[in-house]
Amino acid sequence: MDEIAQLRRAAIAPxxxxxxxxxxxxxxxxGVQRDGVGGWQIMFRELTESSRLIWLLMLRDISVxxxxxxxxxxxxxxxxxxxxxxxxxxxSSQVLPIGGTKIPYIAYSLWGISMWQLFAGCxxxxxxxxxxxxxxxxxxxxxxxxxxxxxxxxxxxxxxVRLIPVVAVFIWCGVVPSxxxxxxxxxxxxxxxxxxxxxxxxxxxxxVIRDTANALGIALTIGMFLTPVLYPxxxxxxxxxxxxxxxxxxxxGASQDLVAGGFLTQPEMFAxxxxxxxxxxxxGWHAFRITILRVLGxx
Amino acid sequence: MLYGVRDVACDMLGMTRHxxxxxxxxxxxxxxxxxxxxxxxxxxxxxxxxxxxxxxLKLINGVTLPxxxxxxxxxxxxxxxxxxxxxxxxxxxxxxxxxxxxxxGLGKYEIAKKFDSIVDFSGLEEFIDTPVKxxxxxMYVRLGFAVAVSxxxxxxIIDESMAVGDAAFRKRCLDQINAFIQAGKxxxxxxxxxxxxxxxxxxxxxxxxxxxxxxxxxxxVIASYMNLLNTRILLREEFGSATGEPAIEITQMELRxxxxxxxxxxxxxxxxxxxxxxxxxxxxxxxxxxxxxFRSDGLFCHGMNTERHGVECGEILGDGKIILRYPDLxxxxxxxxxxxxxxSSQYDELPIHQMATSIxxxxxxxxxxxxxxxxxPCEWITAA
Numbered sequence: 001m002d003e004i005a006q007l008r009r010a011a012i013a014p015x016x017x018x019x020x021x022x023x024x025x026x027x028x029x030x031g032v033q034r035d036g037v038g039g040w041q042i043m044f045r046e047l048t049e050s051s052r053l054i055w056l057l058m059l060r061d062i063s064v065x066x067x068x069x070x071x072x073x074x075x076x077x078x079x080x081x082x083x084x085x086x087x088x089x090x091x092s093s094q095v096l097p098i099g100g101t102k103i104p105y106i107a108y109s110l111w112g113i114s115m116w117q118l119f120a121g122c123x124x125x126x127x128x129x130x131x132x133x134x135x136x137x138x139x140x141x142x143x144x145x146x147x148x149x150x151x152x153x154x155x156x157x158x159x160x161v162r163l164i165p166v167v168a169v170f171i172w173c174g175v176v177p178s179x180x181x182x183x184x185x186x187x188x189x190x191x192x193x194x195x196x197x198x199x200x201x202x203x204x205x206x207x208v209i210r211d212t213a214n215a216l217g218i219a220l221t222i223g224m225f226l227t228p229v230l231y232p233x234x235x236x237x238x239x240x241x242x243x244x245x246x247x248x249x250x251x252x253g254a255s256q257d258l259v260a261g262g263f264l265t266q267p268e269m270f271a272x273x274x275x276x277x278x279x280x281x282x283x284g285w286h287a288f289r290i291t292i293l294r295v296l297g298x299x
Numbered sequence: 300m301l302y303g304v305r306d307v308a309c310d311m312l313g314m315t316r317h318x319x320x321x322x323x324x325x326x327x328x329x330x331x332x333x334x335x336x337x338x339x340x341x342x343x344x345x346x347x348x349x350x351x352x353x354x355x356l357k358l359i360n361g362v363t364l365p366x367x368x369x370x371x372x373x374x375x376x377x378x379x380x381x382x383x384x385x386x387x388x389x390x391x392x393x394x395x396x397x398x399x400x401x402x403x404g405l406g407k408y409e410i411a412k413k414f415d416s417i418v419d420f421s422g423l424e425e426f427i428d429t430p431v432k433x434x435x436x437x438m439y440v441r442l443g444f445a446v447a448v449s450x451x452x453x454x455x456i457i458d459e460s461m462a463v464g465d466a467a468f469r470k471r472c473l474d475q476i477n478a479f480i481q482a483g484k485x486x487x488x489x490x491x492x493x494x495x496x497x498x499x500x501x502x503x504x505x506x507x508x509x510x511x512x513x514x515x516x517x518x519x520v521i522a523s524y525m526n527l528l529n530t531r532i533l534l535r536e537e538f539g540s541a542t543g544e545p546a547i548e549i550t551q552m553e554l555r556x557x558x559x560x561x562x563x564x565x566x567x568x569x570x571x572x573x574x575x576x577x578x579x580x581x582x583x584x585x586x587x588x589x590x591x592x593f594r595s596d597g598l599f600c601h602g603m604n605t606e607r608h609g610v611e612c613g614e615i616l617g618d619g620k621i622i623l624r625y626p627d628l629x630x631x632x633x634x635x636x637x638x639x640x641x642x643s644s645q646y647d648e649l650p651i652h653q654m655a656t657s658i659x660x661x662x663x664x665x666x667x668x669x670x671x672x673x674x675x676p677c678e679w680i681t682a683a
Contacts, residue, residue, distance in 0.1 A: 025361065025372045026369055026370065026372075027358065027361055027369060027370040027372070028364075028365065028369040049404075052406070053402060056397065056401045060394070063394075064387060064390065068389075134384075135381050135384045136385045138357075138362060139360075139362065139378070139380040140360075140378065140385060140402060140403065141360050141361045141376070142402050142403070293361075293362070293363065
């Protein structure tokens with residue numbers, strides 16, 4: 001490292017080549033110019049450079065979350081089990097007319113709610129990532145998307161913990177997931193990218209207008225009922241719109257299809273949702289990069 | 300907030316804002332502050348609160364973008380804007396060093412290699428596995444400083460962060476900064492501690508209302524800073540008084556040597572003449588003229604006024620001149636600044652008018668003159 005620093009210093013020494021010295025960084029009103037490389041290239045380079053930082057931030061969140069707590073990781077599964085218990089009761093007592101599911105309702109809803117909480121947790125954590133890191137954001141110059149991406153660690157970890165009751169319930173109900181379920185991790189990618197893309201935008205919005213986090217909480221509560229988490233995807237008009245307009249719905253549906261049947265019931269919808277979440281991720285990331293330096297004053 | 304949204308929208312669309320006019324409640328935090336800092340230079344940045352010092356550092360650090368103009372930076376920047384900014388209170392010192400190092404851009408092996416020296420520098424070996432929320436504020440800052448300097452930057456920018464920590468740690472920080480200077484690194488320090496900055500900086504910048512007011516030798520810049528503060532106080536006082544325009548004002552101030560030639564570099568025991576030119580707008584009886592000498596760190600070295608000497612100035616109207624002669628300037632080597640004022644009486648706290656430009660002087664002395672403030676005549680008598 002020292003050698004590189006030395007070389008670099010030698011390279012930029014004005015007496016060696018006064019006219020063509022490489023400029024390390026130039027800050028202008030138009031943004032930051034670094035070594036004259038194109039935008040996306042810098043974004044990817046900085047992302048790979050900060051991969052270790054992202055990993056450390058994830059480890060930090062996971063290890064800090066359940067310190068000074070007696071029940072610890074049990075807290076990760078309590079909300080999921082409580083929600084499912086309520087809905088399983090409502091379902092069995094026929095208070096709510098929930099349609100038939102391919103696998104036992106309790107297994108279906110537990111799986112659905114785990115997936116939903118992965119999405120909701122990622123989104124909430126990303127949206128709060130900048131505001132919760134305090135002066136770090138305003139005082140130190142580093143790729144801040146690391147904070148947003150790092151915020152995924154803790155909900156992802158919680159998701160893994162939540163798989164334990166899911167597996168237990170599947171065994172208890174005698175549900176054997178199809179062999180295609182091993183592709184499940186691939187299915188998680190578009191869900192996480194969707195959350196991350198939205199999270200990039202919302203983290204900036206939350207920095208400027210703090211109402212965002214509160215509004216997001218309500219939106220997610222409503223969103224859970226607008227997504228076929230606790231009920232099978234509706235096929236009747238106008239409820240079918242839920243499937244059509246909610247990008248999460250086909251992704252979630254695909255995961256349920258994988259567990260139950262092993263084949264996708266709405267492949268074209270799923271593909272559209274995947275493309276949408278990819279687009280949202282890159283769009284959100286780019287918007288984040290452009291706006292972050294402008295909105296830091298609000299942090 | 301609407302402006303912010305509009306600005307962001309403009310950025311996304313790649314448009315530039317017309318900067319010819321400012322919106323309501325906007326102001327230029329930094330305006331027309333062009334300067335260049337060379338490698339191996341240690342620059343002190345001083346100025347009253349709200350002068351734009353921290354904004355300037357933020358611009359240099361790249362956490363704020365300029366609205367006009369540009370900054371060019373060669374090399375890795377280490378910013379000590381807020382020490383321990385990346386620390387998480389629940390994590391231990393050890394975990395925080397790793398995390399904070401990664402935030403500052405250190406790789407895994409770099410951190411591992413420097414870990415011991417960081418701990419050693421902070422002097423927190425015993426507490427390294429304690430959560431930092433249980434640290435005292437001094438310990439917190441010490442660990443923050445240790446991590447921040449470990450990245451071995453080419454350019455170090457420091458924002459009043461040395462003010463915390465005990466004397467021993469401050470000394471270690473100063474030693475570290477000196478080591479950086481020796482290694483040919485660039486340092487920019489913002490501080491209100493003039494004594495400290497004077498020791499390390501070779502050059503100083505005075506910033507006021509976002510404008511560079513003075514740039515040069517520490518003593519000169521400190522003199523103009525003192526001046527600025529004095530004028531500030533004076534302006535406020537005048538504003539408060541009903542009289543409005545002062546009855547008498549100092550129009551000129553000059554330092555001369557024994558031969559009567561203008562001079563700003565002196566040797567101990569030289570002759571110094573302080574020439575004060577004044578103008579009385581109204582007839583004024585027996586005003587008191589005062590001259591004060593301060594060392595660059597603010598130490599009040601000497602003060603004298605006409606009343607103490609029993610000099611009666613009589614009735615004054617119009618232009619005039621008065622000279623204070625020091626036949627033997629017994630100050631020791633260093634930088635000083637001299638301030639002149641007119642008062643209505645010796646015990647008057649509030650000067651009628653003070654010279655708008657205090658003057659900095661540089662004094663050099665010999666070994667034989669001793670150390671401290673004054674070159675006092677003395678001799679040793681050995682007992683027979």
